[in-house]
Amino acid sequence: MLIDRFLRGRGEDAFRALYRAHTPALYALAMHLTGGDQSEAEDLVQESWVRALTALRTFRAQSALRSWLCGVLVNVRRGRMRTDWRIVDAPDVEPIVETNSAEDAIDLERAIGTLPEGARDVYVLHDVHGYTHREIAELLGIVEGTSKSQLNRARFLLRSALP
């Protein structure tokens, strides 16, 4: 595995292989979390790799490396922003319908960028990257109920924002 190869000597070539395997997913996540801010997304990816390699000893092989890296990125992002983790009582809200055109995708991405941080993190992880509430709870250090309520809140706000 790439991670084992890297851990054997922490060499540059081994790291580059690791970087190329996982950065496209990290960068997509960063772009979604920043509402499409390329410069902010690049900074997030860079800081996440620094944090990840510093904390690599805490990574447990039984969890997927990519999920763990995405969790690092989300937490780097949260560390930079004032987080908003109020639990809201919102009715269950259906997922946003699939985007059919490039314009729809841009509208959705912009709207995601306007969400409160807590709701945005959960929305992007759940509805864009396919994480379960249990996985999100573990990644973000919250309980599953909070993840569910933040997702409902995000969907509700997006429905109001989208045409």
Place this chain on the structure above:
Amino acid sequence: MTNLPREMQPDSALEERVVSTLVAAGLVRRRRMWPAWVAAAAAVIVLAVGVTMFRPKQMLVQGKTYVVLLYEDSTYRPAPAGHDAERVAVLSRWADSLATVGEFERAGRLVGPGPLGGLFIVRAADAAGAARIAASCPFRRWGGHIEVKRFDP
């Protein structure tokens, strides 16, 4: 699920930026591509230093033998390309200073995977003396960490 992309390619310059940052932080080792003559010269230097470092024991102090282990872990800052020999020379001078007071037995570099980069076998009256020797090792300037263990030959 929305169908926004789950993977996106960032600008290729980001990879170089990330690698440079990680190398500077000591988290990744820079790839070295030395010309053959540099490698040959380095081998001669290492051999010359090795002769000094692997000298037989002489007039050792009374006490016990300890092994001082040098770990090049994630905090270790490798020498800039082409400067490895300088570090070996610094360590060799330190070994010389120990040898003059009968505290040095042997030393060597460990080759292969893993963070353990080298070791010194030293003589000291007790564990506190061995710790004092380890604390004076110039390896500490470059990060990493040092372990001292009693060595029972």
